[in-house]
Amino acid sequence: MAEYISKHEPIEEIQRIYCTGCNSYNGAMCRSCEHQDDMYIIEDTKAADVQPVKHGRWITWDDSGFTKCSCCNSEYYISDLQVVGDSEGFVGFCPNCGARMDGEAQC
Template sequence: MTKYIDADNLINELSAACMPIYKKGITGILGDNSSIADIINEQPTADVQEARHGKWESTELMYENGCTRCSECKTEYYASDLEEICGDTFPIYCPLCGARMD
């Protein structure tokens, strides 16, 4: 599985770890912290999007018309439409914005 890291934090940690070696006059991949930073920065980046989390909220129309609303995008849905999409239960994701319903 792909791991996503904070590259700037890693560079700072490696720089701190390599500085004592560099001060002793040792160079190369272990001693030259700029070469490590270059290697990290040259790596391809992933298109990562932060996960959105929401919940199904009650609306004024919920009791009259069976409506519910996504807490993230505020889109209202008829419960019957959601049941048609996902079966007997409410979906675990909002059909519009993709927020995961916790």
């Protein structure tokens, strides 16, 4: 699985550790020390197109045969979301908004 980081964190860490005495750090690049190339490489790296993972849960009410996503409120027939062998019995994500259905409703 790919891992993603913020570009700014490693640059700030390089600046904090190595650029303490040069006083030429301008917020993105160090202009005078030997770590300038490291910061250019990080800044020039193309950013991945990612979005934060949403966490939700399936909300089931009465015996109507419906359930809905706690994040986007999209409703589905329970039979359309059931997965044989799954511990919870439903798919692990919302087909509409992509929220991971791990029981941590954070939406």
